[in-house]
Amino acid sequence: MTPVLEIRDLSVDYGQGEGAVHAVSSVNLVLNRGEVLGLAGESGSGKSTLAYAMTRLLPPPGLITGGEVLHHGRDKPEPVDVLGLTPKQLRSFRWNDIAIVFQGAMNSLNPVSTVAAQLEDIYRAHRPEMSRAQRTKRSAELLRLVGISADRLGSYPHQLSGGMRQRVMIAMALALDPEIIIMDEPTTALDVVMQRQILEQMMRLREELGFSVLFITHDISLLVEFSDRIAIMYAGRIVEQAASEDMYRASSHPYSKGLLGSFPALHGPRRPLTGIPGSPPDMRTVPSGCPFHPRCPSAFDVCEREIPVLEKLSGANGDSSRSVACWLNTPSLSGHPGVGAT
Template sequence: MTLLEVNDLSIRYAVDDGSAVHASDDVNFSVEPGETYGLVGESGCGKTTLAKSLVHLLDDNGYIEDGEVWFETTLPQWADENGDPKQSVIDDPDKPVRADGKTDLAQLNSKQIRDIRWRDIAIIPQSAMNALNPVYKVGDQIVEAILRHEPETTAEEAHERARDLLERVGIEPDRADDYAHQFSGGMKQRAVIAMAMACGPDLLIADEPTTALDVIIQDRILEELEALQEEFGVSILVISHDISVMAEICDRMAVMYGGKVMESGRTEEIFDATANPYTLGLKNSFPTITSKDQDLVSIPGTPPTLRDPDEGCRFRERCPFAVEECHAAHPPMYDVATADAEGRAVESTDRRAHTTACYRIDELEQIRTDAINESTWTDQTIESR
């Protein structure tokens, strides 16, 4: 059974002149129990906004305009003695609850979503230092989260669990009595991971978990996340601009650009059978140890403005393969396997399938070949095939 199901999620940021920034548009993906799912893309593509929206942590001018976020949970006041939603709640049209036990997080108010955070969904924010209160001991901050969701737990039990959690992520238990400024960067990141696991959530959102850390510490943090997943069975939603991180830890992933999902599928499919020009461009810009002669090629141009964007493909102005159709409307998601097998584009809504938003999916082999060449991206006179 799917743990998280995001349907056509669109998020906006209101601007003073009355317009809106389209941070994400019609985003669809799902996360399975025990799975690591990744959202990757350039800065400003909407991936962090998307993650924050799941637990209502957007800035004051941010809001969900449309879409659903179905999550495998039931609010305590809506649950029966077995933790399942009461039939009266399921039958109530004013309650965002389905018979399969999922709740639409997008429709919850601020009080209700606080019952979900930490208990069911925990988040590791980008900046560990900003996530820790500088005037509270690290252990006390973990204890606060435990007592908020488990009032039956005593303070002594919560403190002991906080020490155990710190030890579990490689920090001496006695450091629970220290303040955040006494921790190194890697220790802060571990402490935030311990805090996120305090209430045994089903989903852990890791937003750029290795940013600003050296490569050795990065590797250890990733190993720690994988170990926690194996031990507790938690699902992980990873947000990153680093496709090498995604390749290492993700089971499935989605590539975002300009608030849109450009390609999604199993990680090995994304890397071994890349099917979108933007993803091909991303791969060109990252080094690989498998080819010593590889030259890094950046994608020319800059990301589009997302303030009231037009209807065309978001990547078309930077894409050397764009055709007239790309200017008319953003392409739907096409099934890559069908195109490879039959040479024609078939739209797909299957979350498990390898899909791409590209009108030229029937020319994939030629596009993959051309995308390797630097001249494809630098020669502005290239003619679309």
């Protein structure tokens, strides 16, 4: 597959000096063209920080301390490092190449502007050559694309339901036909019926328009159904990556297994919900070694001392699409008495 976005060794701190909080530590991710990549983890694992850093929307005191974010544009012969763009280039990159659907639509939309005004603002800023009639026509087309009647152009955000507001946010993200859409927990505040409708519509649009999606959520059950690949994040690090079906059927990291055991299966036999004991670590005082070891049922002595490296695992068929950062999956420790303990 062809990559459209590569994140290489990206690190983010909040604050500086000895008191800095390492919110994201040397993350590597690849989003391929036309794919849906899911990013899961508990609150505070660094998912949203990663999204804001890669789009340079990170608010103070957030600071990118290292790494690259390479965009492979459809009309560009060489990849461009987003972290090196000038303010003018960055303004063009956002909306044209990448767009974000934020979690709280009511907080993201301007409460005193109509839907039409907010959609047309995008074209005024990025397509100044468009006439007013063209802007209005295109805005109506965008609403119809996400399943909203064009007569809602004159509505204010408070006059729309939660689901309709989220659809307006999706329409805004699609306004300039970007290559990448970042969905940062876009359906958290919605009921399960509306959640499914919006995600199904988003996947239909992805098939129709061909953009790539980075889908961020704490609900791994959604990713199993709607994403092609899943990356699991814990304490600012990627701990496992795999195809969605492989992750669901045979996850390798104990944290991934805990997340998958935290929601009920809708089909098949009943199974107990295991969950994960304890709470995510305070990022100001992350445990030594593997950050997950205090909560891990399979931890042994090396887990307390050394941080495991994210390494590729080859399956029986030679497939190496899965990567795991866990001492349980390290070949050199396969004979250790702690490996496989529960």
